[in-house]
Amino acid sequence: MTRPARARIDLRALQHNFSRVQRAAPDSQVMAIIKANAYGHGLVRVAQALPQAAAFGVACIDEAISLREAGFDRRIVLLEGLFGPDDLNLICGYRLDVVVHHDSQLDWLAKARLLTSLDVWLKLDTGMHRLGFEPGRVNEIAARLVAIPQVNAVRCMTHFSCADDLDNTDTHEQIELFNGAVAGVDGERSLANSAGLLGWPAARADWVRPGIMLYGSSPLAGRTAESLELQPVMTLTTRLIAVNMRKQGDVIGYGGDYRCQQDMPMGVAALGYGDGYPRHASSGTPVLVNGQRAMIAGRVSMDMICIDLRACPDAQVGAEVTLWGDGLPVDEVAAAAGTIAYELLCGVGSRVQFDYSA
Numbered sequence: 001m002t003r004p005a006r007a008r009i010d011l012r013a014l015q016h017n018f019s020r021v022q023r024a025a026p027d028s029q030v031m032a033i034i035k036a037n038a039y040g041h042g043l044v045r046v047a048q049a050l051p052q053a054a055a056f057g058v059a060c061i062d063e064a065i066s067l068r069e070a071g072f073d074r075r076i077v078l079l080e081g082l083f084g085p086d087d088l089n090l091i092c093g094y095r096l097d098v099v100v101h102h103d104s105q106l107d108w109l110a111k112a113r114l115l116t117s118l119d120v121w122l123k124l125d126t127g128m129h130r131l132g133f134e135p136g137r138v139n140e141i142a143a144r145l146v147a148i149p150q151v152n153a154v155r156c157m158t159h160f161s162c163a164d165d166l167d168n169t170d171t172h173e174q175i176e177l178f179n180g181a182v183a184g185v186d187g188e189r190s191l192a193n194s195a196g197l198l199g200w201p202a203a204r205a206d207w208v209r210p211g212i213m214l215y216g217s218s219p220l221a222g223r224t225a226e227s228l229e230l231q232p233v234m235t236l237t238t239r240l241i242a243v244n245m246r247k248q249g250d251v252i253g254y255g256g257d258y259r260c261q262q263d264m265p266m267g268v269a270a271l272g273y274g275d276g277y278p279r280h281a282s283s284g285t286p287v288l289v290n291g292q293r294a295m296i297a298g299r300v301s302m303d304m305i306c307i308d309l310r311a312c313p314d315a316q317v318g319a320e321v322t323l324w325g326d327g328l329p330v331d332e333v334a335a336a337a338g339t340i341a342y343e344l345l346c347g348v349g350s351r352v353q354f355d356y357s358a
C-alpha cells in the first residue's frame, strides 16, 4: 500500500468561496491571489477552477510562467514586481503586469528597452511599512511612469496591515490616506485583501485581491469560516498505521512529554512535520478519527503523530484520520499550533498526494 497521506482539494468549495467574494464585492473585479502554489492547493488546478477571476496575483515570474504555459491568457500581476532589470524581458515576453513599489524598480523600467507595452500597479505604503512608496509621492511617481512610452495603464494599490481586526482603526486610516493620495491620479484602484473586502466595505474599490478566503479559511479575527459562509477547500487526511493499548503512566513519543493518565488506546497516524503538519501543535490539538474528534498526544514526529483514541475506542488500523478540512477547520488547528491557516496550507509537503474533485 502507498503512503496514505492525502490532500483532497474540493474545487466546488473553491468556486463557492469565489462567489462569496463576488457577493461581498459585486462592483469590483476580482484578482484571485494564487501565489505560493495557490496557498498550497496547486497553482494550475486552482486557476483552472476560477474562470470568473479577471486576473491572477502571483509572487514571482516562475509562477506566472507556469500559468502562461498552462494556456492562461488572463491578466497576471506580479505582486512584488520585478526583482532586477533582467526580469523585464520575461515580463514583456509573457505579458505580465508588474507592481512597482520602489525607486529601484522605477529606474529599471525607465532605463530598459521594453519589447512590448505593459500595465503597472503603483503600490503605496499607507501604514503597513513593508512595500510601497510614500503616499505623498504618488503624483510624481505616476507622472514618471506615464512618461515611459511602453507603460500603458497605471493602477494604484495599497495593502492593509490589520484588516483582520475589525476594532483596529488603522485600516480606516489607511483607506483615508490612500483615497486622499490618489485623488489626482487617473486609473483603477485596489486596496482589499480577503479581510479588507469582507470587513471594510469602503475598501472594495475597482479591484479586490482575495487570497485566504478563496481557500475557505476565515480572514477575520474571532469569526469562523462557517459564520462567513466559507467552505474548506483542502482536507488533509491519512490513516492509522498502529493502535496500541498504553498503561497509566506510560510516556508517549520524543521527549516523553505526554504521560497517560489512565490505561488508554493510542493510535499512530502516518503524517508528520515532514508533510507540513506543524511540529508546534501541542498535545490536545484536535484531529478527527473516522469523523469523530480526538486529540494528538505527545510531540509531532517527522512522519507520524500519536493520537489519544479514548474518544473513539473502536478505531482500528486503517481508520481515516483528518488533520484539517471537512469537519475540522484549519483555523482551529492553526490556533492550537500558534500559527495561522496560511502557513499550514502553504506548507503541505510534496509527499502528500493531491486528489482533485470538481
Ligand SMILES: *Cc1c(COP(=O)(O)O)cnc(C)c1O
Pocket (backbone or CB within 6 Å): 033, 035, 079, 159, 192, 193, 194, 195, 209, 210, 211, 212, 213, 219
Ligand atoms: C497575499 C496578498 C493578498 C491576499 O491576502 P489574503 O489575506 O490571503 O486575502 C492580497 N494582496 C497582496 C498584495 C498580497 O500580497
